[in-house]
Amino acid sequence: MTRVRRSIAVLSVVLLVPLSACAQESGSGDEPAESAAPGSAAREPAGGAAAASREMTWTGVLGEEEFKALHELKTGESPELHGTMVDLAGGGAYLSLPAEGEAPFPGIVVIQEWWGLNDNIKLWADRLAADGYAALAVDLYDGTVAVTRDEAMAAVNAVQDERALEILQAGFRFLKNDPRVRAPKIGSIGWCFGGGWSLRLAIAQPELDACVIYYGRLIDDPAELAKIKAPLCGIFGNQDTGIPPDAVDAFDAALQEAGADYQIHRFDAEHAFANPSNARYDEEAATRAWNVVVPFLAHHLKE
Secondary structure, eight states, X not given: OOOOOOOSSOOOXXXXXXXXXXXXXXXXXSOBOTTSOTTSOBOBOSSHHHHHHHHXXXXXXXXXXXXXXXTBOOBSSOOOOOOEEEEETTEEEEEEOOSSOOSOOOEEEEXXXXXXXXXXXXXXXXXXXXXXXXXXXXXXXXXXXXXSHHHHHHHHHHOOHHHHHXXXXXXXXXXXXXXXXXOSSEEEEEETHHHHHHHHHHHHOTTOOEEEEESOOOOOOHHHHTTOOSOEEXXXXXXXXXXXXXXXXXXXXXXXXXXXXXXXXXXXXXXXXXXXXXXXXXXXHHHHHHHHHHHHHHHHHTO
């Protein structure tokens, strides 16, 4: 069946950006704020945002201000996590389920940034669970969580494609078959390193129902992209030096040639702009991007 092209704000990019795209230059990529460990929850004195985050109820989609508050604690305990670790493909994964209701739930494979399966990614899974999804955050590093750029680069370079796809496919099957989930529809979402793997899962898994890519490593081969059956939503930053606008343009052109069902959204922001624990976090752009992603996922996974 021919799929309809839906390109928003013409922004394609692709070209196989090196694995080091997230750390292409000092200060770019998923670099943490100086006061916080990468991808971890920065801490704040007791009270204020810290107290608000602990008192928050998880009954619906978190707004950007609420979600950001979970990453701003600078002293005291880390934000509470609501999911649990499960066995997956000989390793582990983080499963977060909606607080209310029971299976079946729509499922989402959540794919880490280059830091690994840290609290920031687990909180993303919790955020999606608050919106009614069974969110499974997979671990493509098999247990490694980086806290420095050198550690992250070493972990990225150690990833073997075959093993990563094995984990992603196992995550898809888990969401489909686990009695706690029994997902009738399954999507994927990833950021940076994980954004590239969200795309690759869409290529490898024809039963995927939706794919979200946040500024991830891209592929511009129309023959490869033609394998994608899932509608695709791409989120990119105009000031991103790792996944630059001309790369997004190439991605757009390749998707169009492949006849893909897709939309691409560009924001005036830098790489990793949606990560609240990152020095390049842009709340306005992150909010606007999330306001695109929420209805996209709902349309393709809930309807």
